[in-house]
Amino acid sequence: MVQSTPLFDYHIGWKSKGKHPGRHKSNQRGMGIEFAGHTTLLSYPDPRRIDIRQSIRDPLGEIHVKIFNQRSATPVMIVCDLSASMNFGGKNKKINLAAEVAQSIAHSVIDRHDALGLIGFDDEIREDWLAPLSFRSQHALTLIHELKKFTSTDKSNRAIKDLYQYMPRERSLIFFISDFHMPEVELENCLSNLMRHHVVPVVLWDKKEYINLPDFGIVTITDPESGKKNTLFLRKELKEKIVDSFEKRRAVITKAFMNFDIPPFFVDDYFNATKMTEYFNQFVGA
Amino acid sequence: MTFSFPWVLWFIPLAFIPLFFKEASIQYYSWNEMIPKDRLSRIVAIILKFIATMILLAIIIGLSGPHSRQKEIEKTGIGAQIGLVLDRSASMDDPFAGNDQSKVGEMKSAAAARLITDFVKSRTNDMIGMVSFSNSGMYVLPLTDNKNAVISAVRATAGNALFQTNIGSGLTTGAELFNKVPDSGSRVMILLSDGAGRIDAATQEKIKDWLGRFKISLYWIVLRQPGGISIFNTSYKARDDEALPPQIELNEFFKTLHSPFQAYEAEDPKTLQKAIEDINQKEKKPIKYFEKIPGQDYSTHCFVVAALMMIGLLMLKLIEVRSWL
Numbered sequence: 001m002v003q004s005t006p007l008f009d010y011h012i013g014w015k016s017k018g019k020h021p022g023r024h025k026s027n028q029r030g031m032g033i034e035f036a037g038h039t040t041l042l043s044y045p046d047p048r049r050i051d052i053r054q055s056i057r058d059p060l061g062e063i064h065v066k067i068f069n070q071r072s073a074t075p076v077m078i079v080c081d082l083s084a085s086m087n088f089g090g091k092n093k094k095i096n097l098a099a100e101v102a103q104s105i106a107h108s109v110i111d112r113h114d115a116l117g118l119i120g121f122d123d124e125i126r127e128d129w130l131a132p133l134s135f136r137s138q139h140a141l142t143l144i145h146e147l148k149k150f151t152s153t154d155k156s157n158r159a160i161k162d163l164y165q166y167m168p169r170e171r172s173l174i175f176f177i178s179d180f181h182m183p184e185v186e187l188e189n190c191l192s193n194l195m196r197h198h199v200v201p202v203v204l205w206d207k208k209e210y211i212n213l214p215d216f217g218i219v220t221i222t223d224p225e226s227g228k229k230n231t232l233f234l235r236k237e238l239k240e241k242i243v244d245s246f247e248k249r250r251a252v253i254t255k256a257f258m259n260f261d262i263p264p265f266f267v268d269d270y271f272n273a274t275k276m277t278e279y280f281n282q283f284v285g286a
Numbered sequence: 287m288t289f290s291f292p293w294v295l296w297f298i299p300l301a302f303i304p305l306f307f308k309e310a311s312i313q314y315y316s317w318n319e320m321i322p323k324d325r326l327s328r329i330v331a332i333i334l335k336f337i338a339t340m341i342l343l344a345i346i347i348g349l350s351g352p353h354s355r356q357k358e359i360e361k362t363g364i365g366a367q368i369g370l371v372l373d374r375s376a377s378m379d380d381p382f383a384g385n386d387q388s389k390v391g392e393m394k395s396a397a398a399a400r401l402i403t404d405f406v407k408s409r410t411n412d413m414i415g416m417v418s419f420s421n422s423g424m425y426v427l428p429l430t431d432n433k434n435a436v437i438s439a440v441r442a443t444a445g446n447a448l449f450q451t452n453i454g455s456g457l458t459t460g461a462e463l464f465n466k467v468p469d470s471g472s473r474v475m476i477l478l479s480d481g482a483g484r485i486d487a488a489t490q491e492k493i494k495d496w497l498g499r500f501k502i503s504l505y506w507i508v509l510r511q512p513g514g515i516s517i518f519n520t521s522y523k524a525r526d527d528e529a530l531p532p533q534i535e536l537n538e539f540f541k542t543l544h545s546p547f548q549a550y551e552a553e554d555p556k557t558l559q560k561a562i563e564d565i566n567q568k569e570k571k572p573i574k575y576f577e578k579i580p581g582q583d584y585s586t587h588c589f590v591v592a593a594l595m596m597i598g599l600l601m602l603k604l605i606e607v608r609s610w611l
Binding site: 084085087088089090091094179181206208209210212213214216217218219220221222223224225226228229230231232233234235238241242244245246249 | 310313314316318330605609610
């Protein structure tokens with residue numbers, strides 16, 4: 001568990017309903033420091049919390065008790081896109097990077113004693129890549145370990161529309177790892193179904209997809225999901241167009257996510273855990 | 287345009303395989319829809335497939351052996367259609383005696399071949415065919431304007447001779463040369479023989495009929511044996527019941543032909559030359575004839591085109607990106 005997996009710091013912007021003590025704000029009464037209000041000793045018989053000042057002020061002589069909210073654990077789900085497009089990248093495939101990110105998330109979650117679950121999907125929600133939400137995260141960790149050796153074949157990511165059915169009922173933090181190479185409509189449908197959760201989109205793009213393309217030559221590329229083939233005559237002009245197309249796509253994706261008020265987290269060649277911490281500090285109100 | 291092996295053309299559909307099959311590629315991308323439409327790339331893709339198809343097409347067509355048909359061009363020239371009917375009987379191998387005994391002779395056949403070769407060379411636009419005869423007529427060469435063939439044929443007759451003299455068969459075979467050949471207006475048959483033979487009545491009728499029908503004028507050059515009877519010797523009287531000598535009888539027969547006839551008698555190469563020159567002088571009329579131009583073979587062109595396109599394809603292959611990942 002220690003290894004050298006980089007950890008990041010995360011928090012949630014709402015009050016967790018989890019009863020399990022943890023590190024996140026919660027609306028559960030308990031041994032916290034967040035003052036929630038007063039009640040009588042009779043209805044909350046905890047003499048340790050008697051508020052003497054409030055009790056003296058009461059003309060009826062009722063004894064008052066302070067109520068605090070405890071800090072609770074929050075469920076965290078990792079959703080990983082297992083479609084064939086994640087195979088891109090030659091030696092250093094996107095799916096490997098996804099595994100790396102997932103591992104960092106998993107260890108950060110374990111560090112904060114939150115519940116962890118993992119779902120992999122391609123054309124269907126993969127039952128064999130499903131680790132139900134649990135405080136004992138071995139299952140998820142095993143899957144993440146296997147993810148490093150995973151190679152998808154010909155599968156698309158159509159099951160994105162069914163994702164919400166597998167999410168916890170209470171509001172959760174969802175790390176969505178994918179390259180988001182999918183039609184916008186599907187993405188928007190998915191996000192609107194996941195609106196009750198807090199989604200953190202981790203967008204995996206490889207620079208070899210656009211900026212680091214070869215400068216000159218003829219190449220026939222195959223779409224791993226549809227099998228469609230295109231012959232490209234790579235040259236400066238076309239490369240500029242491709243880079244341009246990716247920048248536009250970046251804007252489109254960002255806009256789609258921002259419509260749901262969730263800024264995307266782009267990962268280019270490697271995963272920087274510190275950036276993820278910054279992401280939470282910047283975008284998620286404490 | 288025709289093909290030597292037309293059945294190979296059945297394989298032409300195979301040439302279009304590259305158009306229907308997808309490019310072989312193991313370069314997986316993430317999402318092809320991210321690639322903007324690019325006209326030049328599309329053109330290159332089409333060119334690649336097109337070149338592959340054209341290479342296969344060129345090879346298949348090349349294998350089928352395309353060639354143009356032989357052409358016949360009508361030409362007009364001065365000359366005649368000449369049928370050479372040469373005697374190949376054993377007596378042609380005797381030396382030319384002539385009156386000049388000092389000359390230890392050139393053989394008659396050799397002299398004839400030499401002089402006729404010169405004759406053939408001097409005629410530019412003639413069509414010449416050849417028949418030789420001994421026991422029977424031997425078809426040697428159809429009427430042709432190919433000088434080399436004629437000269438070779440004439441030279442070939444200078445070899446060893448055979449048997450006897452059957453003029454009738456030689457003449458009928460010679461007349462057949464003109465069958466199925468368009469009449470140029472000037473048709474000549476040169477019969478070169480030593481001595482003569484008798485021709486039976488049926489053959490005589492046939493010769494008379496054919497020569498008349500084909501409008502062939504006949505020149506008869508007799509190589510006279512020393513001391514032999516001249517055909518022009520009209521004073522010759524046969525003894526009582528003996529038949530006329532064959533030469534005279536033949537000459538008499540030829541005179542009855544419906545077509546023009548002229549006889550020459552040669553005793554030595556000089557007189558033979560004179561006779562031939564005389565014929566050369568007489569037969570100069572404009573004639574129409576067809577020249578055959580052989581068809582051209584285009585299969586090499588196809589293979590060269592295929593090879594050039596293969597080089598082009600290889601060049602494009604050189605700038606192919608193998609992997610950038």
